[in-house]
Amino acid sequence: MSETLFSKIISREIPADIVYEDEHLLGFRDVNPQAPVHVLFIPKKAMATLNDAEDGDAELLGRLLLAAGTFAKAEGFAEAGYRTVINCNADGGQSVYHLHVHLLAGRSLSWPPG
Ligand code: AMP
Numbered sequence: 001m002s003e004t005l006f007s008k009i010i011s012r013e014i015p016a017d018i019v020y021e022d023e024h025l026l027g028f029r030d031v032n033p034q035a036p037v038h039v040l041f042i043p044k045k046a047m048a049t050l051n052d053a054e055d056g057d058a059e060l061l062g063r064l065l066l067a068a069g070t071f072a073k074a075e076g077f078a079e080a081g082y083r084t085v086i087n088c089n090a091d092g093g094q095s096v097y098h099l100h101v102h103l104l105a106g107r108s109l110s111w112p113p114g
Helices: 005-010 055-075
Strands: 018-021 025-029 037-043 082-085 101-105
Touching: 005 025, 005 037, 018 037, 018 055, 025 055, 037 055, 055 082, 055 101
Parallel strands: none
Antiparallel strands: 018 025, 025 037, 037 101, 082 101
């Protein structure tokens, strides 16, 4: 997979406000937040979209959601609520082609999304 903004954040070539890191994942604040809390969780193993995930990635996909939920509990907004989103390809509104989970919180979020 070619380099993306997010692979450059993983390699620290470009800065980010990193809030979570483990062996498999990185979490950092979105530069253009859509809610008071807007964090992106990404796998260190690059895959462009959710379409590229395979059976062998099941654990990694689970880790992304677990990290988001753990962060929500640690930051104290889990009970109030939050939203996780994965945008896929053009119709899904994806702009960076390195799989990521958006975690949005800190305000009441409307549904359906635009
Ligand atoms: P998506 O549209 O689902 O691909 O989401 C990509 C997200 O990455 C957008 O919400 C952008 O604001 C965010 N983003 C783009 N560049 C950066 C960056 N350098 N650091 C943090 N977030 C970024």
